[in-house]
Amino acid sequence: MSEVAPVSSTVLAAYSYCEAVTGLQARNFAYGIRLLPADKRRAMSALYAFSRRVDDIGDGALDTAVKYERLEHTRALLDRVRADEVPEDDTDPVAVALAHAARAFPIPLGGLDELIDGVLADVRGEEYETWEDLAVYCRCVAGAIGRLSLGVFGTVPGARDAGRAPEYADTLGLALQLTNILRDVREDAANGRTYLPAEDLAKFGCSAGFAGPVPLTELPGSDFAGLVHFEVRRARALFTEGFRLLPMLDRRSGACVAAMAGIYHRLLDRISADPEAVLRGRVSLPGREKAYVAVRGLTGLDARQSVRGRR
The missing domain is CATH 1.10.600.10 (Farnesyl Diphosphate Synthase)
Incomplete structure (x- = not known):
């Protein structure tokens, strides 16, 4: 599926933020997505940046209660993306980029719920x-x-x-x-x-x-x-x-x-x-x-x- 409309400068800026996160932190992941055309590369960067946020909560030096709270806040953000309720001028560039990617491609966003569930298992020490x-x-x-x-x-x-x-x-x-x-x-x-x-x-x-x-x-x-x-x-x-x-x-x-x-x-x-x-x-x-x-x-x-x- 191709993008349905030209990408605004605001959305491009959000994608640029996600690509910067990917380039700095992704190690192995970044080598692969460099081979993609621009629209797919941007969408993959948005997925990575959101996933990185979830992982960082799980791995961070935070109290367990705080981790639970932040992971549920992240799930609520995902719900907003799923409901197409994230405006382009939202202050969270990862949310803006992910919302645009979800409109441009048939991304099964439930997979990000599964990621949150997996990190919650880490927090519980399973x-x-x-x-x-x-x-x-x-x-x-x-x-x-x-x-x-x-x-x-x-x-x-x-x-x-x-x-x-x-x-x-x-x-x-x-x-x-x-x-x-x-x-x-x-x-x-x-x-x-x-x-x-x-x-x-x-x-x-x-x-x-x-x-x-x-x-x-x-x-x-x-x-x-x-x-x-x-x-x-x-x-x-x-x-x-x-x-x-x-x-x-x-x-x-x-x-x-x-x-x-x-x-x-x-x-x-x-x-x-x-x-x-x-x-x-x-x-x-x-x-x-x-x-x-x-x-x-x-x-x-x-x-x-x-x-x-x-x-």
Whole structure:
């Protein structure tokens, strides 16, 4: 769906604010959306800026009661966007940009409600017994973002199995989130959070967690590398399934997805090669490698290889 009317200078200013937020804070996300045409890039920036606001509330150094209050205030703002009650001269540029994006594209805004629900689970300090439990959380905080993004991307006319595109977008979001969880085990533990399923931790003798006085890798009976490789296999299976989305997208939308997913896929490979690295510090890719993945996404190389790899 294309924009229904020229974009006013007020709305463009709101989008510019969201693009600035994205450029400063998005890290991996920004590499992908640079490949999109202007209207889709702006809409994705609005989605990111709103999502960043929700995440920042959950991660902020605030009292729990204040977090609940601010998240419900953010949900009320989303309700205003959904009801098309945000005027262009509203003082909140994120609301203005998101409202315009929602008019220009068929964005399933309920996905942002799911994101808020997921962050509320973080605020409550929920932990997860099984992968099925964790997958529900991942669908809220990442699968929903995939489905929201698909509302901006759309699918190409006549795409085979296009009705399953939201499912594949959701699954790709799960793959990215599980990769995030593996990358951030040390940081999350320092903040009192454990996301990996309790039954997986027990299976590999890692129930003591990642923030104890004795390094997990030195505890008798623990197999941290085995745990990481187990989760890596799960994430790779999710990537394989999620990459079925790529042939359903136009060239530049497919390049965007291939770039973002490709960065995380390479990050997963790096974690798999040295599982204990995530306990020493934050594992990341250098900027030049991210840019290389983005270029390959634009040429279609990574997309074609990803689709071939699942056959």
